[in-house]
Amino acid sequence: MAQIVVDVMPKPEILDPQGKAVTGALKRLGYTGLSVRQGTRFEIEVEGEITPERLEQAQVAADSLLANTTIENYVVRVGE
Amino acid sequence: MAQIVVDVMPKPEILDPQGKAVTGALKRLGYTGLSVRQGTRFEIEVEGEITPERLEQAQVAADSLLANTTIENYVVRVGE
Numbered sequence: 752m753a754q755i756v757v758d759v760m761p762k763p764e765i766l767d768p769q770g771k772a773v774t775g776a777l778k779r780l781g782y783t784g785l786s787v788r789q790g791t792r793f794e795i796e797v798e799g800e801i802t803p804e805r806l807e808q809a810q811v812a813a814d815s816l817l818a819n820t821t822i823e824n825y826v827v828r829v830g831e
Numbered sequence: 832m833a834q835i836v837v838d839v840m841p842k843p844e845i846l847d848p849q850g851k852a853v854t855g856a857l858k859r860l861g862y863t864g865l866s867v868r869q870g871t872r873f874e875i876e877v878e879g880e881i882t883p884e885r886l887e888q889a890q891v892a893a894d895s896l897l898a899n900t901t902i903e904n905y906v907v908r909v910g911e
Contacts, residue, residue: 758872762882773873776896782888786879792838792872793853798864816856 753801754830755809758802759818760790768777801829833881834910835889839898840870873897874910881909 761767770788770816777785793813809827818825841847850868857865871891877885889907898905 760874770873773897777892780892780896782892786876788874790872790874792848792870793871794868796866796868797841801845801853812857812860812862817853827899828843 757793762812763829835875836910837873
């Protein structure tokens with residue numbers, strides 16, 4: 752089965768409370784000098800081959816459904 | 832700034848209600864033949880270089896804090 756991956760991350764200028772919470776937790780555990788941002792990873796299993804049409808579909812789906820483009824950036828790519 | 836990426840995904844044998852919801856929403860929008868699983872992507876900005884020690888730290892953090900290893904798999908890698 753072919754796979755398309757969509758990574759959705761909060762835009763750099765947007766506050767990321769989940770990432771901040773993880774950063775704080777890591778600091779309390781002794782991991783300093785780290786800054787974490789948290790996003791979402793979608794793994795889309797595709798029946799058959801990955802065609803340019805399929806990738807275009809994934810692009811439209813990411814833009815309209817998977818990401819909130821007001822506050823999030825996304826990257827669509829072919830998975831391993 | 833160097834970056835380490837940790838991808839956390841539900842294990843294959845674990846139900847993934849969020850992924851199922853996305854799969855259903857895509858189907859209703861006309862995207863058939865797709866199966867989505869949803870996980871979490873952590874982007875960890877590291878001060879200075881990425882050393883083997885830093886990667887080891889990220890590995891331990893992923894194992895103990897970022898992933899619930901009972902139900903999730905994770906991958907740690909150097910980001911772009």
